[in-house]
Amino acid sequence: MKLFEDKIRTDLNPANHIDNSFDFCDRNSQPKIEKVRNILNHWFSHYPEDEQYELKCRFQKEFDSALHELFLHELFLNQGFDIVIHPKLPHTAKTPDFLLSKNGVEFYLEAKVSTGRSNETKSYEQRLNSLYDSLNKIKSPNFFLGIKNIQLKASKQPSTKELIKTVEAELLKYDVKTIENRIVKSETLQDLTDIHFENQDVDISFYLIPKSQSIRGKKGIRPIGVYPSYTHWGGSEDDIKTSLEKKANRYGTLDKPYLIAINSIGSIMTNEYDADDAIWGSLQVSYSTDPNNRDTKYTRARNGFFLDNSGIRHTGVSGVLITRMNLGNIQNSEYWLYKHPWAKYEINFELIELSYSHIVLNTIKKVGKKQVEDILRLPQEWIDF
Known part of the structure; x- marks a missing residue:
């Protein structure tokens, strides 16, 4: 099965505002859309055959979430992980999106798209x-x-x-x-x-x-x-935290590490500051009233996903991966990966080829690794929407 079947396409028109993304990609004959179809078909061919029909149906109805899951599957498959789709759990009928394993290490991976928009x-x-x-x-x-x-x-x-x-x-x-x-x-x-x-x-x-x-x-x-433009105050950190809260306890008590992947694609563009504020807490500045010695310090408020005023939170979550990925920027998608410092089950982040942030001696440290384009091996000349 292919995600997009081989057929003659003659439509060169741009997408309509109300267009379903799958239908547009399936009918359009522009070279850049053909490039999208080719890469998604390539990734789709790596997805387990017995799961392809269900994923294709979801692409037709929920394009963004299905794209996110296919992206994650390819991203971790290219890092040498074995992947089980919708692994069964002994205590609930609900199933996480993936079970990943590599070098004897296993962890669950759950995908969620954050748009910041209510129904x-x-x-x-x-x-x-x-x-x-x-x-x-x-x-x-x-x-x-x-x-x-x-x-x-x-x-x-x-x-x-x-x-x-x-x-x-x-x-x-x-x-x-x-x-x-x-x-x-x-x-x-x-x-x-x-x-x-x-x-x-x-x-x-x-x-x-x-x-x-x-x-x-x-x-x-x-x-x-x-078209009219709109102004937003603040960033996307609250939307990210809301999405994380919905997934943190969805499967109850798990027997393995648990990584939540959020693709933040709302109208408020997500950047590193938003992601850091959502996970570690909002950045705040303190200083002395002494004009001769301000003693300026940057600290984190206790309002993050891992830690707030009530104390350490969500220890059942081993880490969080936040991305800002869409069809136009797949090859250089920005991402931010975080290791929970007090997780019940730790993931060996050295097995993951993505850069990540963690706590060392009460200080946030970042370990630099690969970019998405290096892992997915996509051409630099991608598409321009």
């Missing part, structure tokens, strides 16, 4: 993405549309027939040269024009961006040129 947020985003796809059907031969602001006012999917008709009628009132002249004289593009539409379901306004002469009137060019 309510996901539902809103789905309605918004469906609306974006509808707006990209607007006929606008001379202008790209920038979305200045947008609000969905109801819990149902808004109808777009009246909206599209109104915007197309408004576009006929604007001359390209006039807008270009206004842009030259102004410092703020968004203040030049404002096409506004509001009904009981949606409130939206656009500004106009003249298309270059070479593409004016051409068909097949999507009219939405700029």
